[in-house]
Amino acid sequence: MNIPGSGVPEPASQSPALNVSGVSKSFRQKGQSLQVLDNVSLTVSRQEFVSIVGPSGCGKSTLLQIIGGLIRPDSGSISMSGKPVTGERGGISYMPQQPALLPWRSVEDNVILARELKGAARGAAREEARRWLAKAGLGGFETAYPHTLSGGMQQRAAFLRALLAPQELMLLDEPFSALDALTRSDMQRWLLELWEENRRSVLFITHSIEEALLLSSRIYVFSGRPGTILHTVEVPFPRPRRDEITEHPEFLRLKRQMSEWMREEQAKSAAAARR
Ligand SMILES: Nc1ncnc2c1ncn2[C@@H]1O[C@H](COP(=O)(O)OP(=O)(O)OP(=O)(O)O)[C@@H](O)[C@H]1O
Ligand SMILES: [Mg+2]
DSSP: OOOTTSOOOOOGGGSOSEEEEEEEEEEEETTEEEEEEEEEEEEEOTTOEEEEEOOTTSSHHHHHHHHTTSSOOSEEEEEETTEEOTTOOSSEEEEOSSOOOOTTSOHHHHHTHHHHHTTOOHHHHHHHHHHHHHHTTOTTOTTSOGGGSOHHHHHHHHHHHHHTSSOSEEEEESTTTTSOHHHHHHHHHHHHHHHHHSOOEEEEEOSOHHHHHHHOSEEEEEOSSSBOEEEEEEOOOOSSOOGGGGGSHHHHHHHHHHHHHHHHHHHHHHHHHHO
């Protein structure tokens, strides 16, 4: 227990995996300041699956880069398991929006990268990677180089790389956006089963409201730029979740409500761009 005024920190196990507190960020573009994030605060508890949805350009990827320590916020702070980590790298497993596989490493050697950096033996890591590659429909491509894969296949390999990394917190920036609808729904089901079996703490960015509702415990709905949190949706469906929940009246109600919010924000962004 945290005793007020005692200065005793909460034990790591009780602190959220991620706490973002009051983060704001501006960039300089063409000599002008562009505010991208405005006072964003959010939490991912341990073993929780949390999503962010919001209009294009509202600062979602920027926020992940701030959490990962690649960019410093102008104000606000990041902590993981109770430890302040603002501006520090190494604490997360990250799948960027562009798959960014290393072109000189084979698919399997890309997938094992984070483990290898943490000192795992290559042979054992490769063996595990091959099992996952087969499950992700990439069997037979283990020793191929990234440029010989389609965009969707590269995305799946990048996703596996994040999944097999040893860090507790995973940041996933639109991991399925380059996939066709059918593969995407297979990957969602696969991710859901996998995560329910082996819970990691996940912060997930998507443009798909349905995907966010299917996968998440909580969804933060962002405004247009500068991104702020407009709404927080607690998703009430029990786990394990299966496709049937997408037919549930409450699922459909939440989907309609969130689509309405997104339409309003997109209309505001479009009006601001015309001014
Ligand atoms: N390094 C940078 N320097 C200057 N401006 C930047 C930089 N990175 C991002 N921006 C600007 O910040 C804004 C937010 O970009 P960001 O990539 O975070 O948006 P996003 O919400 O992820 O959008 P999308 O949904 O399209 O991926 C954009 O206007 C972008 O031009
Ligand atoms: Mg983005």
